[in-house]
Amino acid sequence: MSVSYRSILWNKQKIRYDKGLVLFILIFLVAFFGIHLVFHSNVTIETIIIRAFGLLSLVLLHVILTIGPLTRINPRFLIVLYNRRHLGVTMFLMALIHGAFSMMNFHGLGDINPIRSIFLSNLQYQSVAHFPFQVLGFFALLILGLMAVTSHDFWLKNLGYKTWKALHMMVYIAYGLVILHVVMGVIQNETSIVLFAVILTAFFGIAMLHLLVAVRETTTDQQSKLNAEWVLVGAPEEIKESRAKIVAVSGERVAIFLYQGMLSAVNNVCRHQGGPLGEGKIIDGCITCPWHGYQYLPGNGQSPPPFTEKVETYDLKLENGQVWVNAQPHPEGTAVEPLKIS
Amino acid sequence: MDRALVVWLTDSFLLSLGIYLLLGTAFSIYFVFAGANRLDPGVKDAPWHFRLIIWPGSVLLWVTLLTKLLKKK
Numbered sequence: 431m432s433v434s435y436r437s438i439l440w441n442k443q444k445i446r447y448d449k450g451l452v453l454f455i456l457i458f459l460v461a462f463f464g465i466h467l468v469f470h471s472n473v474t475i476e477t478i479i480i481r482a483f484g485l486l487s488l489v490l491l492h493v494i495l496t497i498g499p500l501t502r503i504n505p506r507f508l509i510v511l512y513n514r515r516h517l518g519v520t521m522f523l524m525a526l527i528h529g530a531f532s533m534m535n536f537h538g539l540g541d542i543n544p545i546r547s548i549f550l551s552n553l554q555y556q557s558v559a560h561f562p563f564q565v566l567g568f569f570a571l572l573i574l575g576l577m578a579v580t581s582h583d584f585w586l587k588n589l590g591y592k593t594w595k596a597l598h599m600m601v602y603i604a605y606g607l608v609i610l611h612v613v614m615g616v617i618q619n620e621t622s623i624v625l626f627a628v629i630l631t632a633f634f635g636i637a638m639l640h641l642l643v644a645v646r647e648t649t650t651d652q653q654s655k656l657n658a659e660w661v662l663v664g665a666p667e668e669i670k671e672s673r674a675k676i677v678a679v680s681g682e683r684v685a686i687f688l689y690q691g692m693l694s695a696v697n698n699v700c701r702h703q704g705g706p707l708g709e710g711k712i713i714d715g716c717i718t719c720p721w722h723g724y725q726y727l728p729g730n731g732q733s734p735p736p737f738t739e740k741v742e743t744y745d746l747k748l749e750n751g752q753v754w755v756n757a758q759p760h761p762e763g764t765a766v767e768p769l770k771i772s
Numbered sequence: 773m774d775r776a777l778v779v780w781l782t783d784s785f786l787l788s789l790g791i792y793l794l795l796g797t798a799f800s801i802y803f804v805f806a807g808a809n810r811l812d813p814g815v816k817d818a819p820w821h822f823r824l825i826i827w828p829g830s831v832l833l834w835v836t837l838l839t840k841l842l843k844k845k
């Protein structure tokens with residue numbers, strides 16, 4: 431929410447988060463190297479590095495992809511989501527080490543350019559069993575790199591939320607490429623069925639989790655009638671003090687907050703990184719995003735000065751003890767008289 | 773697969789990528805020191821390492837940034 435940019439807005443929680451991340455990586459690497467040196471002492475150090483960093487980035491990628499849906503199911507996971515961007519950049523760096531060592535090890539020794547060699551050393555592009563899986567890894571790394579370098583808020587603001595989001599949704603393309611890369615790599619180099627099974631299970635786990643959350647959210651969305659001028663929210667008693675109810679209004683989600691006997695409706699999407707405002711609460715009179723704490727005034731959808739973020743606001747009405755929200759949003763940051771209910 | 777075709781595809785792809793990144797690098801030098809300030813006033817008082825952080829992105833996304841800067845004129 432800074433007015434002028436900082437490289438990283440450090441705070442206690444982020445520092446603790448990053449320390450935890452570094453510790454996890456260290457323990458992982460030590461354990462991986464230890465196990466390899468004891469049980470596979472014939473393997474070269476380069477191979478261990480390639481495997482260790484490959485597996486590490488794969489694990490981190492899975493964590494990254496599960497946080498989003500998990501926070502929807504249980505808010506306790508918000509702690510992991512809080513600094514997902516550092517997790518993403520770290521994951522990319524681990525994948526980069528894996529890629530760089532693989533390239534040096536497998537393509538750096540010939541007399542052809544190593545990057546060219548990734549594409550040309552194995553030409554069995556028509557074969558499933560012998561497909562040059564490193565090409566898939568190359569493209570996955572390219573996408574992950576693009577995401578890593580555009581993760582700062584500067585990019586979010588200057589590319590615009592929609593473009594930035596679209597760019598970062600490419601993580602699913604990268605994930606598909608990574609899974610194919612790993613599965614084919616495993617088929618071609620390993621005899622162990624265990625690793626193969628673990629990867630497929632992880633893949634189906636991620637897919638199921640996303641599906642589950644998507645189904646849950648579309649059913650809530652369908653409960654309200656789309657395209658009507660006024661959409662039913664429900665009885666005010668359904669909303670807890672300082673909390674919100676989320677309803678879908680003409681394809682958008684709207685959060686209706688209750689505070690001090692009044693109701694206000696704002697667009698549910700936080701302007702920072704699209705966090706669900708309606709899952710946050712009102713703190714010090716401001717709607718506070720559950721993801722990183724951006725704040726908005728319920729009465730006008732504006733971040734308190736000096737911040738400049740704004741969300742759309744909506745009209746509300748009370749009829750026969752039921753609250754209705756108008757489907758037509760007001761422009762971002764428009765003041766709307768709160769609906770008094772008591 | 774036909775070797776000649778794969779070689780041609782690979783070389784065209786890598787050459788285009790190389791040219792794109794080269795132009796991006798040239799643009800990024802301008803962008804990091806001057807263009808970013810024009811696009812977003814929040815950059816003006818940012819520390820030097822912030823410019824380092826946005827540098828790789830400006831190499832990769834130079835076409836988008838250039839379009840945005842030209843539109844701003």
Ligand code: FES
Binds near residue numbers: 700
């Ligand atoms: S998404 Fe980061 S604060 Fe809302």
